[in-house]
Amino acid sequence: MIDFAFSRRYTSPEKEQVPQMRLANEILEGNIRAAAKLIRYVEDGAPDAVEELKKLYFHTGKSYIIGITGAPGSGKSTLIDVLIDSFRKRNKTVGVIVIDPSSPFSGGAILGDRIRMQRHATDQGVFIRSLATRGWLGGLSKATIDVIHIMDALGKDIILVETVGVGQAEVAIMNFVHTATVVLMPGSGDWVQTLKAGILEIADLLVINKADMKGVYELEAELKAMLQMKDYPRGVWKPKIVLTEAINDKGTEELIKGIYEHREFLVTTGKYDTRVRQSNKQELLEVLKGSLIDAVFQKVNKNDYVEKVIDDLVNRRKDPYSAVSEIINKLTEGK
Amino acid sequence: MIDFAFSRRYTSPEKEQVPQMRLANEILEGNIRAAAKLIRYVEDGAPDAVEELKKLYFHTGKSYIIGITGAPGSGKSTLIDVLIDSFRKRNKTVGVIVIDPSSPFSGGAILGDRIRMQRHATDQGVFIRSLATRGWLGGLSKATIDVIHIMDALGKDIILVETVGVGQAEVAIMNFVHTATVVLMPGSGDWVQTLKAGILEIADLLVINKADMKGVYELEAELKAMLQMKDYPRGVWKPKIVLTEAINDKGTEELIKGIYEHREFLVTTGKYDTRVRQSNKQELLEVLKGSLIDAVFQKVNKNDYVEKVIDDLVNRRKDPYSAVSEIINKLTEGK
Numbered sequence: 066m067i068d069f070a071f072s073r074r075y076t077s078p079e080k081e082q083v084p085q086m087r088l089a090n091e092i093l094e095g096n097i098r099a100a101a102k103l104i105r106y107v108e109d110g111a112p113d114a115v116e117e118l119k120k121l122y123f124h125t126g127k128s129y130i131i132g133i134t135g136a137p138g139s140g141k142s143t144l145i146d147v148l149i150d151s152f153r154k155r156n157k158t159v160g161v162i163v164i165d166p167s168s169p170f171s172g173g174a175i176l177g178d179r180i181r182m183q184r185h186a187t188d189q190g191v192f193i194r195s196l197a198t199r200g201w202l203g204g205l206s207k208a209t210i211d212v213i214h215i216m217d218a219l220g221k222d223i224i225l226v227e228t229v230g231v232g233q234a235e236v237a238i239m240n241f242v243h244t245a246t247v248v249l250m251p252g253s254g255d256w257v258q259t260l261k262a263g264i265l266e267i268a269d270l271l272v273i274n275k276a277d278m279k280g281v282y283e284l285e286a287e288l289k290a291m292l293q294m295k296d297y298p299r300g301v302w303k304p305k306i307v308l309t310e311a312i313n314d315k316g317t318e319e320l321i322k323g324i325y326e327h328r329e330f331l332v333t334t335g336k337y338d339t340r341v342r343q344s345n346k347q348e349l350l351e352v353l354k355g356s357l358i359d360a361v362f363q364k365v366n367k368n369d370y371v372e373k374v375i376d377d378l379v380n381r382r383k384d385p386y387s388a389v390s391e392i393i394n395k396l397t398e399g400k
Numbered sequence: 401m402i403d404f405a406f407s408r409r410y411t412s413p414e415k416e417q418v419p420q421m422r423l424a425n426e427i428l429e430g431n432i433r434a435a436a437k438l439i440r441y442v443e444d445g446a447p448d449a450v451e452e453l454k455k456l457y458f459h460t461g462k463s464y465i466i467g468i469t470g471a472p473g474s475g476k477s478t479l480i481d482v483l484i485d486s487f488r489k490r491n492k493t494v495g496v497i498v499i500d501p502s503s504p505f506s507g508g509a510i511l512g513d514r515i516r517m518q519r520h521a522t523d524q525g526v527f528i529r530s531l532a533t534r535g536w537l538g539g540l541s542k543a544t545i546d547v548i549h550i551m552d553a554l555g556k557d558i559i560l561v562e563t564v565g566v567g568q569a570e571v572a573i574m575n576f577v578h579t580a581t582v583v584l585m586p587g588s589g590d591w592v593q594t595l596k597a598g599i600l601e602i603a604d605l606l607v608i609n610k611a612d613m614k615g616v617y618e619l620e621a622e623l624k625a626m627l628q629m630k631d632y633p634r635g636v637w638k639p640k641i642v643l644t645e646a647i648n649d650k651g652t653e654e655l656i657k658g659i660y661e662h663r664e665f666l667v668t669t670g671k672y673d674t675r676v677r678q679s680n681k682q683e684l685l686e687v688l689k690g691s692l693i694d695a696v697f698q699k700v701n702k703n704d705y706v707e708k709v710i711d712d713l714v715n716r717r718k719d720p721y722s723a724v725s726e727i728i729n730k731l732t733e734g735k
Binding site for chain 1: 450453454457458460461471472673676677680681683684685687688689691692693695696699706709710713714716719720721722723724725727728731732
């Protein structure tokens with residue numbers, strides 16, 4: 066159900082004449098401004114966005130999605146900058162989604178090194194968007210999938226998704242990519258220490274960036290030792306280590322080669338389909354979570370029922386688990 | 401509904417003789433080992449935990465909860481270490497929950513500076529737990545509330561919750577605290593830059609730690625200028641700036657004074673009740689989100705219905721929004 070008072074804010078008079086599916090059609094024709102607009106709607110949680118996303122959905126699933134995650138300062142943005150260059154030289158169009166680490170605080174500040182990426186702004190084959198989600202129920206991962214779909218429908222061959230690999234929601238986004246790249250740097254101490262232990266579980270490619278710094282061989286040796294300790298039977302991808310100096314455009318070709326190798330592996334082993342299925346399932350769950358809460362409040366919240374439940378919680382007359390059981394019973398009884 | 405096969409893993413023979421509410425009762429008697437056990441169940445998502453949490457809930461709401469967030473390396477752990485000392489000198493018992501930034505990767509590695517905190521391990525009045533949530537549906541914030549309740553029921557006067565203020569879920573946890581402290585440090589460049597813009601929205605106290613470093617007065621002046629630009633009418637709390645050198649235990653008393661002032665403000669203006677109500681509402685939503693998904697899969701997933709929906713999504717025969725509408729209709733029709 067659309068809240069018209071709210072959606073009107075986003076509806077220009079011109080748009081009202083062709084009320085439905087206008088943005089979606091424009092995006093499918095490759096209109097970058099339309100894509101930027103729909104992304105803004107997604108960020109703002111505008112209800113209009115859903116109808117457009119529905120239409121786009123049937124034209125998605127064609128892009129190859131690459132995740133880039135790592136600690137702050139590991140040089141992810143510079144790496145993406147040189148990756149854009151390399152993919153463009155291969156005549157691939159590129160979409161970039163930067164999950165803004167500052168978003169919960171600031172609603173989207175721009176880091177210094179993002180500006181570097183903007184040198185591609187005049188290239189029609191490159192579309193860069195920094196994603197800042199507002200509010201807490203909306204969900205960072207849901208918004209990210211929506212923007213992936215938009216860039217996919219826009220016709221981008223490659224979509225790069227950058228997150229700071231620190232937050233739970235930010236790491237979870239790596240579940241939606243085809244190739245997950247974890248960026249490390251020598252001598253970053255604690256961060257590498259804490260990341261190392263579990264890093265192999267999500268990384269398809271391990272990039273040691275700033276490979277001109279001291280400690281690179283120690284880090285490489287450590288990662289190699291970790292890989293040797295784990296068992297990689299035939300048919301299981303063994304994370305590949307790549308050394309880069311993104312700032313000097315060194316190692317980029319090896320990284321691209323690694324990405325292509327991993328994609329080849331996914332396709333030939335049938336694991337590509339498994340990943341796609343998994344990310345579709347997670348998207349369904351994300352949409353479900355959001356819609357179910359709405360459905361509850363629409364169906365159940367007669368006579369301020371939910372407010373009364375919260376009263377009971379505040380005064381410890383009821384516990385939240387029993388309260389939720391009652392709400393679900395009300396919902397499934399159709400009351 | 402409890403999955404017995406699963407819950408048995410967590411049920412010792414001894415416990416089976418007194419099957420219900422054993423852990424909860426022990427926690428209410430101040431048994432730290434029982435609390436540690438229940439926290440482990442919460443982390444593992446063990447279904448047994450819910451019955452114990454239900455019982456505990458009626459004994460909670462007594463602790464004062466203080467959030468400590470900030471960029472990596474800003475010295476949050478050292479600050480907590482000296483705060484523990486100061487609260488103990490005031491004869492307050494203290495619980496500490498460290499949301500482990502590495503949890504999505506490693507399932508809970510221990511950072512070097514955590515070890516410092518462990519010097520309080522022999523003090524019965526201090527209870528420190530590092531929280532690493534596994535898996536992606538479980539939810540970091542839900543687990544954090546559960547652990548807050550457990551420490552509350554255990555009788556801790558003060559509960560300190562440390563998060564790395566980077567991830568969306570991690571920042572959202574600040575919604576559950578009474579006093580939110582944001583830790584900054586001079587010269588941390590990009591991080592401060594990005595955090596600054598929106599920091600005032602969540603911070604009750606702005607701590608400039610490592611105040612012996614270069615750039616402290618510039619940072620203080622900047623924060624002051626930001627505060628001056630905003631309007632704080634009577635009855636609205638203006639974030640307080642406190643300078644600390646946690647490593648040398650300097651400024652700790654000013655910080656504690658700031659915390660007490662903020663608590664006084666909340667209580668005298670009635671805003672304490674508003675905050676409590678808000679966090680109860682968010683807890684209800686968290687429990688709802690989890691339980692609704694379970695309810696869907698129990699009610700709707702006959703004959704692998706959900707798997708078929710995912711098939712339709714993968715093959716773009718259906719979009720996720722329409723799929724979710726169908727699922728919700730099935731649910732509310734009681735089918």
